[in-house]
Amino acid sequence: MNSRIDFxxxxxxxxxxxxNISASIGGNETDYQSLLQFKLMIxxxxxxxxxxxxxxxxxxSGVSCGKRHxxxxxxxxxxxxxxxxxxxxVGNLSFLRELYLTNNSFQGMxxxxxxxxxxxxxxxxxxxxxxxxxxxxxxxxxxxxxxxxDFNKLVGSVPKEISFLSKLPILSLRTNMLTGGIPxxxxxxxxxxxxxxxxxxxxxxxxxxxxxxxxxxxxxxGGCNLSGTIPDxxxxxxxxxxxxxxxxxxxxxxxSDLGARLPYLVLLxxxxxxxxxxxxxxxxxxxxxxxxxxxxxxxxxKLTIDFGKLKDIYKVTLYNNNFGFGEADDMKxxxxx
Ligand SMILES: *[C@@H]1O[C@H](CO)[C@@H](O)[C@H](O)[C@H]1NC(C)=O
Ligand SMILES: *[C@@H]1O[C@H](CO)[C@@H](O)[C@H](O)[C@H]1NC(C)=O
Ligand SMILES: *[C@@H]1O[C@H](CO)[C@@H](O)[C@H](O)[C@H]1NC(C)=O
Ligand SMILES: *[C@@H]1O[C@H](CO)[C@@H](O)[C@H](O)[C@H]1NC(C)=O
Ligand SMILES: *[C@@H]1O[C@H](CO)[C@@H](O)[C@H](O)[C@H]1NC(C)=O
Ligand SMILES: *[C@@H]1O[C@H](CO)[C@@H](O)[C@H](O)[C@H]1NC(C)=O
Ligand SMILES: *[C@@H]1O[C@H](CO)[C@@H](O)[C@H](O)[C@H]1NC(C)=O
Ligand SMILES: *[C@@H]1O[C@H](CO)[C@@H](O)[C@H](O)[C@H]1NC(C)=O
Ligand SMILES: *[C@@H]1O[C@H](CO)[C@@H](O)[C@H](O)[C@H]1NC(C)=O
Ligand SMILES: *[C@@H]1O[C@H](CO)[C@@H](O)[C@H](O)[C@H]1NC(C)=O
Ligand SMILES: *[C@@H]1O[C@H](CO)[C@@H](O)[C@H](O)[C@H]1NC(C)=O
Numbered sequence: 001m002n003s004r005i006d007f008x009x010x011x012x013x014x015x016x017x018x019x020n021i022s023a024s025i026g027g028n029e030t031d032y033q034s035l036l037q038f039k040l041m042i043x044x045x046x047x048x049x050x051x052x053x054x055x056x057x058x059x060x061s062g063v064s065c066g067k068r069h070x071x072x073x074x075x076x077x078x079x080x081x082x083x084x085x086x087x088x089x090v091g092n093l094s095f096l097r098e099l100y101l102t103n104n105s106f107q108g109m110x111x112x113x114x115x116x117x118x119x120x121x122x123x124x125x126x127x128x129x130x131x132x133x134x135x136x137x138x139x140x141x142x143x144x145x146x147x148x149x150d151f152n153k154l155v156g157s158v159p160k161e162i163s164f165l166s167k168l169p170i171l172s173l174r175t176n177m178l179t180g181g182i183p184x185x186x187x188x189x190x191x192x193x194x195x196x197x198x199x200x201x202x203x204x205x206x207x208x209x210x211x212x213x214x215x216x217x218x219x220x221x222g223g224c225n226l227s228g229t230i231p232d233x234x235x236x237x238x239x240x241x242x243x244x245x246x247x248x249x250x251x252x253x254x255x256s257d258l259g260a261r262l263p264y265l266v267l268l269x270x271x272x273x274x275x276x277x278x279x280x281x282x283x284x285x286x287x288x289x290x291x292x293x294x295x296x297x298x299x300x301x302k303l304t305i306d307f308g309k310l311k312d313i314y315k316v317t318l319y320n321n322n323f324g325f326g327e328a329d330d331m332k333x334x335x336x337x
Contacts, residue, residue: 035051035072035093036051038089041084041086042084043083044080044083047061058070071094072095073098076098084106086111086130088113090113090114091111092113094118095119100122100124106130109130110125115139119143121143121145122144126148126152134158134159139161139163141165142165142167147171149172150174151176152176155178155179157180158182158183164188166188166190168192169215171195173200174198179203187212190213193215194216195210195219198220202226203226205228206221206226206245208233211231217239218243222246226249229250235258240262243262246269247271247272249273250273252277253278256278257282263286265289267289267291268289273297275298277301279301281306287309289313290313290315291313291316294316294317295319297320298321300323302324303318
């Protein structure tokens with residue numbers, strides 16, 4: 001009887017020891033080491049002084065842990081004035097779901113190791129000084145639903161592998177130095193709702209595959225050095241609210257039924273392009289429109305938009321176009337404003 005209790009007892013001890021060891025390898029000890037490595041590559045006096053050994057890491061400023069497994073699930077360090085580079089050890093925080101490092105002064109490359117974070121849902125590295133290319137391995141973070149790399153110094157082209165993130169609704173690449181055109185394969189991310197690529201010297205044209213983004217509400221391509229025409233498939237994105245193509249070299253004319261196909265437009269910015277033909281009167285039916293910027297193009301013909309129907313419009317720019325035929329009622333549209 002006694003020996004049996006002994007046996008149960010000792011196997012219980014062995015169980016405790018082994019579970020403790022497994023918690024150390026690839027467990028909370030790894031998280032602890034990863035956070036220390038993260039801290040090592042940053043210079044900061046204020047925030048990270050709370051990251052010290054007298055306090056458990058789950059109580060460190062900006063660190064969140066899961067209640068059950070006590071692993072790091074979120075790092076929220078927005079606008080903390082952090083300077084330095086991002087440690088590849090962050091890729092060992094295997095339970096991480098949210099990484100917000102927005103608006104700091106991180107520089108250097110975005111580590112490929114982030115691709116190991118398969119539970120990651122939000123990656124916001126916006127408003128830093130990251131340079132180098134977008135790591136291909138980010139495509140392995142299959143659960144990402146918000147990826148923001150905006151306002152950095154990223155170069156090279158958008159890896160076509162990013163299109164493997166088939167559940168991604170938000171992708172912001174705004175204001176970087178990305179080149180190499182807009183990859184056709186991005187059209188495969190059919191969950192896309194907001195795609196912001198403005199202010200990058202991409203070059204090339206708008207791929208017609210983007211017409212597959214049927215849930216799209218925001219499309220920002222301003223200042224992307226794009227040429228060619230606007231593919232007709234884009235006018236099939238009927239939920240589009242914010243649509244900016246300003247400051248490119250896009251040519252061709254707009255479809256006469258634009259207003260009927262994009263009825264929910266709020267913002268329409270096509271200024272500073274090479275667009276020709278008339279401004280479709282159907283724009284009068286975009287009843288939610290607040291901003292219409294069409295200046296600096298080669299639009300022509302009589303302007304017949306009924307601005308009276310656009311109750312929320314607060315800004316219209318039409319300068320530098322070829323409107324009117326010198327007829328007496330050329331300026332009649334002003335009466336509708
Ligand atoms: C990791 O977990 C083990 C077992 O729960 C515990 O003894 C140890 O203190 C933990 N280490 C850290 C750094 O949290
Ligand atoms: C450690 O961090 C705590 C707050 O988390 C702070 O009160 C304490 O002063 C810090 N200790 C040192 C030595 O910086
Ligand atoms: C960025 O962080 C600085 C402090 O480091 C703050 O003053 C500024 O308002 C922040 N900007 C944004 C856009 O959050
Ligand atoms: C954590 O990541 C670093 C760099 O990516 C790697 O060298 C190291 O072996 C990893 N450590 C553990 C405990 O997984
Ligand atoms: C990047 O992903 C590949 C598989 O696609 C893998 O073999 C490699 O180890 C990953 N690199 C890092 C640094 O995690
Ligand atoms: C992605 O889209 C391209 C066309 O843009 C297509 O050729 C390719 O097969 C698609 N890939 C996957 C994995 O769906
Ligand atoms: C714009 O793109 C064209 C090719 O499409 C390229 O030749 C030109 O250098 C680019 N201009 C800028 C300012 O990036
Ligand atoms: C549209 O633009 C407005 C103003 O910039 C912004 O507040 C809103 O969030 C944008 N909506 C989408 C879906 O992009
Ligand atoms: C636009 O949608 C219509 C109706 O679903 C479809 O017949 C047409 O082929 C689409 N056009 C493009 C260019 O995708
Ligand atoms: C756009 O118009 C400008 C000015 O007329 C011209 O120099 C440029 O070649 C045109 N670009 C395209 C792509 O048509
Ligand atoms: C606006 O929509 C109505 C209803 O669909 C249609 O009859 C009318 O012709 C449209 N107006 C313009 C200017 O396209």
